[in-house]
Amino acid sequence: MRWLITGGLGFIGSNFIRLALRERPELQIVNLDAMTYAGNPANLRDVEADARYRFVHGDICDPAAVAAAIGDGVDAIVNFAAETHVDRSILDPEQFLRTDILGTHVLLEAVRERGIARYLQVSTDEVYGDVHAGESVESDPLRPRSPYSASKAGGDLQVLAYRTTYGAPVLITRGSNTYGPYQYPEKLIPLFATNLIDDQSVPVYGDGLQIRDWMHVEDHARGIMHVLEHGELGEIYNIGGGNPRTNLEITRLLLDGFARSFETHVRHVADRAGHDRRYAIDTAKARALGWSPRVEFEQGIRETIAWYRENEAWWRPLKSGEFLEYYKRQYAHR
Ligand code: DAU
Numbered sequence: 001m002r003w004l005i006t007g008g009l010g011f012i013g014s015n016f017i018r019l020a021l022r023e024r025p026e027l028q029i030v031n032l033d034a035m036t037y038a039g040n041p042a043n044l045r046d047v048e049a050d051a052r053y054r055f056v057h058g059d060i061c062d063p064a065a066v067a068a069a070i071g072d073g074v075d076a077i078v079n080f081a082a083e084t085h086v087d088r089s090i091l092d093p094e095q096f097l098r099t100d101i102l103g104t105h106v107l108l109e110a111v112r113e114r115g116i117a118r119y120l121q122v123s124t125d126e127v128y129g130d131v132h133a134g135e136s137v138e139s140d141p142l143r144p145r146s147p148y149s150a151s152k153a154g155g156d157l158q159v160l161a162y163r164t165t166y167g168a169p170v171l172i173t174r175g176s177n178t179y180g181p182y183q184y185p186e187k188l189i190p191l192f193a194t195n196l197i198d199d200q201s202v203p204v205y206g207d208g209l210q211i212r213d214w215m216h217v218e219d220h221a222r223g224i225m226h227v228l229e230h231g232e233l234g235e236i237y238n239i240g241g242g243n244p245r246t247n248l249e250i251t252r253l254l255l256d257g258f259a260r261s262f263e264t265h266v267r268h269v270a271d272r273a274g275h276d277r278r279y280a281i282d283t284a285k286a287r288a289l290g291w292s293p294r295v296e297f298e299q300g301i302r303e304t305i306a307w308y309r310e311n312e313a314w315w316r317p318l319k320s321g322e323f324l325e326y327y328k329r330q331y332a333h334r
Contacts, residue, residue: 011178015182056068061102120170127142130143137281196254212250238285240281243297
């Protein structure tokens, strides 16, 4: 069995590769990654020497790079490669359209031409848009509201169109907010954790009452693997942790973890443009397939805090150069 993983040097992709190599001894993995700012070879240092793992440097938008990664064939493609950060998509949308829509198209063409047996698109609960009440199910209409989520929705629609038009063997997972080791420190939890380690303040957008459903990355990776191996072709599966929390609740949890106070370490800043208030997904379909999240939320957060404390050598180099430029552009004026 050989799987092509795209974007495997990113946060969820690298955790997925580590899990898959650990739990599937017969498996070979090819990792195609463009090494953008969020694709970090240090995320997979521990598997680099594994004979079952091969890295190919390249962009999913480039058909030649995709062909090189497929080589003489793969049994499945799992597409993690994406621009993922909502705030960056507001500053600079074009790259999101390129990678998240065009890149998906290039991979789908390869699936068609090479007759690849399974293609899984890693998507997001953000494609459902702002959910005022209840929980999104897979058949709900897509109402994305940011350049990021609109790009991801565009990718999903391409995948579904290839199913309808060409009978392509596709699956989609829509994951909720994910946290854990190796997450690039622009996202809420690693940004706040690393700021607090450095005794800096944490920037809370607007009133901080927005709600996200949090899931540990190991549960997310396990869910994707489960859908890849057991999902019904053509189907979409929501994957979520079932831990709805406001951003203020997350902030307080992190402040407590680092023994810092709200008064001294929270900076209220202007809200994100078009900020979605709430995401909430119904995960009954993935559960019926035999997957469910295992990591208890407060325990997962404690372990994540400990991981960022113990792995300064991993994140500190990331909070320099390009990141500092971005941080200034994103936060200085608010
Ligand atoms: O829901 C799944 C999505 O979760 C993924 O598809 C995205 O790729 C991923 O980035 C994430 O999107 P969010 O926008 O929800 O994640 P982020 O960590 O950027 O923000 C989480 C919440 O925290 C959101 O309501 C905005 C708020 N926030 C974020 C940052 C970075 C702050 O209040 N301050 C901050 O500095």
